[in-house]
Amino acid sequence: MQSPQSIKSIQAGLLDGSLKMETRVDNHLASIKKSEDLNIYIEVFEEEIRKAAEELQEKINTHPDKLGKLFGVVFSIKDVLCYKDHKVTAASKILDGFESQFTATAIQRILDEDGLIIGRTNCDEFAMGSSNENSVYGACKNGHGDNRVPGGSSGGAAVSVQMHTCDVALGTDTGGSVRQPAAFCGVVGMKPTYGRISRYGLIAYASSFDQLGLLGHHTEDIATVLEVVSGKDSFDATSSNTPVDKYADLQAIENKKFAYFNEVVNHPKLNENIKSSTFDLFGKLKEKGHTVDDVEFEYLDYLVPTYYVLTTAEASSNLSRYDGVRYGHRSKEIKSFNDFYHKTRTEGFGLEVKRRIMLGTFVLSSGYYDAYYSKAQKVRNKISKAITKMLEEYDYIIMPTTTDIAWEIGAFDKDPVSVYLSDVFTVLANLCGLPAVSVPLGKDANGHSYGIQLISSKYNEAKLLNAAFSFQNIT
Ligand code: GLN
Numbered sequence: 001m002q003s004p005q006s007i008k009s010i011q012a013g014l015l016d017g018s019l020k021m022e023t024r025v026d027n028h029l030a031s032i033k034k035s036e037d038l039n040i041y042i043e044v045f046e047e048e049i050r051k052a053a054e055e056l057q058e059k060i061n062t063h064p065d066k067l068g069k070l071f072g073v074v075f076s077i078k079d080v081l082c083y084k085d086h087k088v089t090a091a092s093k094i095l096d097g098f099e100s101q102f103t104a105t106a107i108q109r110i111l112d113e114d115g116l117i118i119g120r121t122n123c124d125e126f127a128m129g130s131s132n133e134n135s136v137y138g139a140c141k142n143g144h145g146d147n148r149v150p151g152g153s154s155g156g157a158a159v160s161v162q163m164h165t166c167d168v169a170l171g172t173d174t175g176g177s178v179r180q181p182a183a184f185c186g187v188v189g190m191k192p193t194y195g196r197i198s199r200y201g202l203i204a205y206a207s208s209f210d211q212l213g214l215l216g217h218h219t220e221d222i223a224t225v226l227e228v229v230s231g232k233d234s235f236d237a238t239s240s241n242t243p244v245d246k247y248a249d250l251q252a253i254e255n256k257k258f259a260y261f262n263e264v265v266n267h268p269k270l271n272e273n274i275k276s277s278t279f280d281l282f283g284k285l286k287e288k289g290h291t292v293d294d295v296e297f298e299y300l301d302y303l304v305p306t307y308y309v310l311t312t313a314e315a316s317s318n319l320s321r322y323d324g325v326r327y328g329h330r331s332k333e334i335k336s337f338n339d340f341y342h343k344t345r346t347e348g349f350g351l352e353v354k355r356r357i358m359l360g361t362f363v364l365s366s367g368y369y370d371a372y373y374s375k376a377q378k379v380r381n382k383i384s385k386a387i388t389k390m391l392e393e394y395d396y397i398i399m400p401t402t403t404d405i406a407w408e409i410g411a412f413d414k415d416p417v418s419v420y421l422s423d424v425f426t427v428l429a430n431l432c433g434l435p436a437v438s439v440p441l442g443k444d445a446n447g448h449s450y451g452i453q454l455i456s457s458k459y460n461e462a463k464l465l466n467a468a469f470s471f472q473n474i475t
Contacts, residue, residue, distance in 0.1 A: 004164060004217035007073055007224050014060055014072045021057040021072060025049055028074050028118055028165050035163040038141045040156045042079050043087060044119040049074070052116045059114070068113030069228055073221075075110060076160040076169045079120040080127055081212075082201035083107050090203045091135035092125045094348030095328040104201025105236065106170060106212050106229040113228050118166050121156030125350045126319065127172055127205045129153045130180060130419050131407070134352040139409050142184060144447060148406040151181030154215065158185040161215050168225050169215040174205050175307055176401075176426025178213030179438035183401035183451030186440045188468065189215045190222050193458045194433030195240040197226075198233030204318040206311035207238075209430040219439070219469040223247035226461060245462040250469040258285060259295040259394040264425065269403040274450045277442040277475075278400050281452060284474050292398070295390060299383045300424070306383065307427040308420055309363050309376035315353075316360025322348065355416065384432040391434075391457040396467055398454055399425050401438040405448035425453060435461050437468045441475050 005013070013019030032044055056071060077083060080090045082100035089095040107117065122140040124132055132140040132155025140155040142148040143162040150159045154171030158181035161169050171178040173191035182189025191213040199210055212229070214222045227248055232241040264270075265278055282292045324330035324344030331343035349357070363372035390397065403422055412419045429436035435458070438451040452471065456464040 006218045007070070007167065007221045010072050010167065015064060021053040021060065022050070024072065024074065025053040025116070025118075031163055031165045032119070035143065035159070035165065038143055038159055038163065039122055039138055040140055040159045040163065040165060041076070041119045042089070042091070042122055042137055042156070045086070045117060049116055049118050056114060056116065068115070070110055070225065071114035073115045073168060073225070074118050074166045075115055076118055076121045076157060076166040077107060078123050078154050078157050078169070078171045080123060080172055080203040081107060081170060082203070083117065086120070088120070088203065089136070090126045091123050091137060092349065092353065093136045093329050094322045094345070097329075098327045100201070102201060105198035105233045107201065109229050110225070121154070121160050121169065123156055124153035125353050126203065126315070127153040127174055127177055127210075128315070128352050128356055130176070130422055131412070132156065132181070133409065134350055136350060141409065142406050144185075144406070144449070146446075147409050148448070149184070149409055151184035151406060153177040154213070155181050157215050158182055158187060158189065161185070161187045161217060167216065168221055171213050171215055172202060173211055173213040173430065174209045174311060175430050176423050178215060179401050179426050179436060179451070179453055180423070182215050182438045183440070183453075184406040184449060186443070186449030187215050187217060188219055188222055188437065188439055188472075189213060189451075190226070190437040190465070190468070191429060191435065192226060192230065192461050193240070193435045194430075195238050196230050196435070196459065196461065198236040198239040200233055200235035206314035207318060208314060209311055211430070219465055219472055220248065220250060223250060223465045223469075226465075240459070242459045247462050247465055251466050253290070253467050253470045255289055256395040256467065257291045257293070257393070258396050258398045259293055259390055260398050261297045261300065262294045263297070263300050264399045267403060267424075269421075270400065271404045271444075271450070273442065273444045274400045274402070274404070277450070278452065281441065281475065288474075293394070295394070297386065297390070299379070299386060302379050302383065303427050303431065304421055304424050306376045306379045307423065307431060308359070309372050310380060312356045312360035313364050313373050314360070316357045316364060319349075319353065319357055324348070352416070380431050383428070387428070387432045387434070388457070395463065396454045396456050398452065400441070401425060401451035401453040405444060405450055429455050434458060435464050437464050439468045439471045439475065
């Protein structure tokens with residue numbers, strides 16, 4: 001298995017000849033073979049990446065001055081991102097056989113800077129889930145090795161980094177899907193501000209929450225890639241033209257103010273190891289001269305309900321396009337017009353997706369719209385205002401990424417509500433559109449990883465990455 005080299009050292013090695021692109025790709029492909037039982041990849045672009053590696057090595061040899069910023073970096077892409085002439089299914093039967101007609105902006109920017117794509121990673125169907133168990137391809141497993149979930153929905157993305165099958169993974173985060181699997185797999189996961197990275201070419205789950213995110217071994221690598229993929233895109237009206245900072249110029253943080261919530265660090269479901277590591281970290285931060293304050297936040301109990309009312313509403317609308325007319329699966333049992341939709345969607349969608357379409361349709365229905373959808377919008381607004389105000393006074397909000405370590409596969413099969421509730425620490429950033437990062441915090445006695453999460457104000461990714469970078473040395 002390759003040691004997790006940083007992008008900087010990979011590129012230095014490629015330039016001085018101590019590393020060869022073909023060997024790098026061979027090693028990554030070998031790691032994929034070795035970890036086949038984990039079900040990380042839905043498709044590996046083996047031939048294609050070998051060819052790309054050969055061409056890139058040629059460019060390194062002949063035109064080193066023309067190399068892009070991400071030359072030599074190998075990426076995996078979550079199976080909700082479109083890549084022209086490649087299949088994409090959102091891990092759903094309903095998109096069986098569908099091929100992308102265009103390339104997601106983030107992927108295009110990576111390719112334009114000489115990055116390479118190794119394959120499509122497993123995930124929860126339409127990014128709905130926290131464990132990667134809701135995939136038509138079957139669960140992806142945590143590389144830790146004792147039949148545990150990798151987290152979700154970007155489970156495959158996290159394990160693809162954990163098992164060294166790529167350098168950086170592209171995932172998506174609607175309510176924690178990058179940060180939570182990163183925490184469960186012991187890697188760094190970042191979700192930038194809503195609108196920082198174009199969503200063009202990302203299959204929508206809940207459009208006002210969805211954001212692309214990055215997973216890697218090193219904060220430096222995430223910063224380097226973020227600089228490339230961020231910025232305005234004329235194909236996505238919600239992408240921001242706020243200038244992209246030089247994220248990769250990472251600085252150690254000094255004299256910062258951290259806010260935490262007492263109800264979070266004393267949450268009844270919080271794992272004891274996570275709790276004690278969190279308090280240890282608070283102690284270390286104070287020793288280094290930072291302020292760590294307990295701050296009042298009255299909306300904690302409203303986060304998960306607000307998130308699930310709004311995201312299911314958006315999902316029910318977004319997923320109405322999958323009807324078997326234009327793309328993907330179409331039932332063969334059609335005898336009437338109604339059968340067409342009914343059977344196609346019944347056969348094509350999995351249980352969790354159906355549950356959310358039902359829930360979303362209910363909260364949007366005329367009789368309940370005011371009671372649920374409209375009220376949840378108001379609560380979202382209140383939460384957002386309270387947090388924005390807090391972040392005027394504090395540099396960061398700090399809390400564990402998850403309440404617990406990765407659970408055993410199947411443990412919550414009959415209890416979806418407990419899984420929803422487990423998202424309590426991650427949905428806040430998406431409700432407010434804020435950037436957030438999860439950094440490895442520790443491991444329990446059995447080696448199960450957990451993470452610490454930081455949230456900062458909008459477009460303050462540089463500040464967030466500086467803290468994540470400093471934390472990697474502290475934790
Ligand atoms: N676990 C959350 C959900 O199921 C988050 C998913 C995501 O971020 N895509 O909605």
